[in-house]
Every structure is written in structure tokens, then in C-alpha cells.
Amino acid sequence: EVYTALADMEELLETETVLISNLEGFIKVEQEKLDYLKTKMQEYQREHAEAAIDVTTYVSNPINAYLLTKRLTTDWKQVENLMAHDVGGEFLRNISNYRSILKFPSEEDLNGAAVALMRLQDTYNLDTSSLARGELNGVQYSTEMSSDDCFELGRQSYVNHDYYHTVLWMNEAMTRMSYEPRNRSLPFSKADILEYLAFSTYKQGDVESALSMTNELLQLLPTHERANGNKVYYEKELKELSAKKKVKGDDGSDETPKSDLPIAKAEPSVYDYTERKAYELLCQGKLKPTPEQLRPLRCRYVDNNVPFLKIGPMKMEEASKDPYIVIYHDAMFDSEIEIIKKMARPRFRRATVQNAITGELETANYRISKSAWLRTEEHPIIANIVQRTEDMTGLDMLSAEELQVVNYGIGGHYEPHFDFARREEVRAFQGLNTGNRIATVLFYMSDVEQGGATVFTAINTALKPKKGTAAFWYNLHRSGDGDYRTRHAACPVLTGSKWVSNKWIHEARQEFRRPCDLEPDHGEYAI
Numbered sequence: 001e002v003y004t005a006l007a008d009m010e011e012l013l014e015t016e017t018v019l020i021s022n023l024e025g026f027i028k029v030e031q032e033k034l035d036y037l038k039t040k041m042q043e044y045q046r047e048h049a050e051a052a053i054d055v056t057t058y059v060s061n062p063i064n065a066y067l068l069t070k071r072l073t074t075d076w077k078q079v080e081n082l083m084a085h086d087v088g089g090e091f092l093r094n095i096s097n098y099r100s101i102l103k104f105p106s107e108e109d110l111n112g113a114a115v116a117l118m119r120l121q122d123t124y125n126l127d128t129s130s131l132a133r134g135e136l137n138g139v140q141y142s143t144e145m146s147s148d149d150c151f152e153l154g155r156q157s158y159v160n161h162d163y164y165h166t167v168l169w170m171n172e173a174m175t176r177m178s179y180e181p182r183n184r185s186l187p188f189s190k191a192d193i194l195e196y197l198a199f200s201t202y203k204q205g206d207v208e209s210a211l212s213m214t215n216e217l218l219q220l221l222p223t224h225e226r227a228n229g230n231k232v233y234y235e236k237e238l239k240e241l242s243a244k245k246k247v248k249g250d251d252g253s254d255e256t257p258k259s260d261l262p263i264a265k266a267e268p269s270v271y272d273y274t275e276r277k278a279y280e281l282l283c284q285g286k287l288k289p290t291p292e293q294l295r296p297l298r299c300r301y302v303d304n305n306v307p308f309l310k311i312g313p314m315k316m317e318e319a320s321k322d323p324y325i326v327i328y329h330d331a332m333f334d335s336e337i338e339i340i341k342k343m344a345r346p347r348f349r350r351a352t353v354q355n356a357i358t359g360e361l362e363t364a365n366y367r368i369s370k371s372a373w374l375r376t377e378e379h380p381i382i383a384n385i386v387q388r389t390e391d392m393t394g395l396d397m398l399s400a401e402e403l404q405v406v407n408y409g410i411g412g413h414y415e416p417h418f419d420f421a422r423r424e425e426v427r428a429f430q431g432l433n434t435g436n437r438i439a440t441v442l443f444y445m446s447d448v449e450q451g452g453a454t455v456f457t458a459i460n461t462a463l464k465p466k467k468g469t470a471a472f473w474y475n476l477h478r479s480g481d482g483d484y485r486t487r488h489a490a491c492p493v494l495t496g497s498k499w500v501s502n503k504w505i506h507e508a509r510q511e512f513r514r515p516c517d518l519e520p521d522h523g524e525y526a527i
């Protein structure tokens, strides 16, 4: 699929370029054909008009008699041939050839892109009509959505059982339809919208509104079979509801009204309501650390006692004292970033997560990005970065994982998670024999216009991506136990393309670099 990384979506524009020029070619050839036929027809009309003035005189001229015969035999044959000539077929064959060479999005991509928009709408609290007008978080962009763009979003939400967004977007489609030019040919009618609206409203528990929408639909199409059936159903349900209200009780019916609209399985969310709320507010920039958390934070130049850094110390900014989270500025050069991106692009695979029960790697809607692994030996640039990571962290890199390069797609995100393996899933890194992920270094390889922050949901801390900076934190206490306060997430990217690299450092070989302790925690750490 392509929607999971913007790097891949860029190629779709090349596909579109080819398709546009194909369509242009078709129109040109078809137009030439029509122009030729038109000229021919006018010629016929002219000759014919002349002949019609005096038919007898006309045919008595042997030249005219010959020409008339010719016109209706060979000349006419040519016209027929041209009429039969199928210009479209050739161009359609070209398009099917392109399908094997160029990148085309699939139905899955369309659904993924629609879900991504809904995720952005929820996470950043975007109002439907502003979004449809092309406004993202108060910033006006030039794109505007038409009624059928909105209808399709509603339909995709419906397919995903997401009745809440179905209602929002079908309503928007209806509003837009009313002020768009009447002559637009639309693949749906007002009745179709009403059917989606009624059913989704019912699914959300509002039987009364579902009934009134169904009635509205029946005014447009009195013989609509399903609507008539549902009307009876809704009326019955309402009657039962009001009867129950009097007696006070639960709803007992398991019958549902009919809909033959397609339906798919929805994935359950992996985190609870309070964490979700904190996550959203942090992503929106509305939740901040307390003054107590902020007061002790400092910026300074550090050399970590590394000879190389004595010459060129690094700029370090503390983002949190406990757990200890720091930002290194200018940790990657633009030139290095370009090379890393170029190396990663052709190797991108959809990012996976580990199933806590089976240990299998699988794709999930809660992690939408593409990633690639770059080995230290592959390029001197990577080796440099790994060495710099060692200098910044004071940790040994021999047990670290390779550099993971990540690019996020539309609405690309990673819901709250730990980087370390929990006791029940220690199997995660067992094969490696290097212990758990003791620390994370997260390099930001792009700025992000809007959204895409890294947020720590347990300590109300958000890190805004800034090209060239790196975040560093310990995932484990000195005791080796996981530090649950390091739970973090990548907020959905609202606008822009987000690139990061992860370097996960393991416990093995850190015995003298970060000695362990029986106590789980010590405040933390200063090199």
C-alpha cells in the first residue's frame, strides 16, 4: 500500500502525470476524428444542397452522377470506417500496461487515507465544514472538497462501521450538494445520502431522527422498499421504547433494520479513555508539563568526557528531569539526512508491531508508517551517526539495533507504547541475547508543518520535531525494570512529511557505562 508513507505517495503524482497525458492524447485523437467527420459531413451537406435545387439537372451531368455515386460508395465507406475506429481501446490498453509499471493506489489505500483524515479530525478536534473548506487547524489551504469527496468519506466511514463520522460527512455532502451547480453529474442522489444518514443515526441510538430521515427519503422515493421496511421497524421500536420508558427497563430487541450497504471489521483501540484524552491534548499542544516539572530544566553544552566532544561539544536541552529525557541539537547534518533518506526509500516496508500474545510481527492501524533498517557498515555516514550516538549517550553501540528509518504517511502516527519489552513479552528480544531496550535515541530528520509531535502521555511532555535534533531517554530503570513513565506516542501528522530514525540501545555491554542497581530508580542520571 502507499498511504502509509508520504515518500511513496509522491510517486502517485508521477502516475497521475502519465494518466493525464494519456487522456490528453485520447481527446486529441478523438477530436481529430470528429473534426474530420464534421468536415466530411459539411462537404456532403454542401453538395447535397446544390443537388437538391434541381435533382434532374444535377444527375443529368455525368460528372455529378459519377461524384454522387463515389460519395455514397468509397467516400462513405471511409466515413463508416472512421466511425467504427475505436480510439479509446488503444488508450485503455496503454493504461492497463501502466498498471504493471506505475504505482497505483488500491481500495485499501482509499480506505486508509479516509481513516487517516478521520483520525486527524478526531485528534486535532477539526470541525467538519472547516476541514471540507480546506482549513487545517486554522490554516487555510487551497484545496476544497466537493459534495462527492465528502460523500466518499462518509461511505468509507460507513464501511468501517464508523457511524459517527458517516453522519458528519454525509451531512456535509448534503450541505455542499445544495449549493453546488445543479447540472453536476453526481454518482449519488439526495436519497442515497438520506439512507446512509438514517441508518447511521439509528446505529448511534437516535431512532427518532432515523425515522424522520427515512420519512424524508420516502417523500423523494415513495416506493423505496428498504426504506418502507425500516420505517415500520423504527416506528415499532419507538413505540416499544416509550412503553419501556413507562415501565423502566432495558431494550431487549436484537433485530436490526436492513441495510445492504457493505460492512467491514473495525480494529479496537489499544488504549483507554484517559490516556486517549491526554494524548489528544498533548498532540494539540493544550497539555503542558507543570511548573514544577519545567523549573529545573536546563540547556548546556556537554562533552560527556568524550575527547571528540571536548573539541566540539554538543548542545543539550533537558525535556524532562525524571524520567530523564534530553534533546541534542544539531545531532545530524542535512547532508547526512539526505543520504539516509535516499538509502532508505527503496527499502521501505510497512512498519509492524509485535503481537504480545503470539510474538508475531504484524501491521496495525495504530502504527501507520513505513520503515527501513540501515546497517552501520553500509555507509561511513551511518557509522558516523552511530559513533555520535555513542558519544551522546555514553552507551556501547555493539548491542544496539541497526538504525531504523521511518517515514509517516497521511495522518501517520504511532499510538502510545513502550519501546521496551514487558515481562510477558520478553521473548521480543530473546533471540538477540542482548537484553531489553535500555534506551532510545530518536533523530528527527524533518521539520513537520503541523502535528507529528512525540508525546509522553504519563508525564504530559511533548517534543516537537525539529530537523537535525535527537531525543534521548532511558526506557529502563537501573534495576532493569521498565520505566512505565516513558510511555510515548507519535501524534498523527497533520501537514508535512515526518521522517525520523530510531536507534535502540540494549542492556548488554552497558555494565560499566550505566551500572545497574538493586533500587529500581535513582532520580536519574547525569553524565
Ligand SMILES: O=C(O)CCC(=O)C(=O)O
Pocket: 406, 414, 419, 442, 452, 453, 454, 488, 489, 490, 491, 500, 502
Ligand atoms: O516518531 C516518533 O515521534 C516516535 C516514534 C516511536 O516512538 C517509535 O518508533 O518507537
Ligand SMILES: [Fe+2]
Pocket: 417, 418, 419, 488
Ligand atoms: Fe517508541
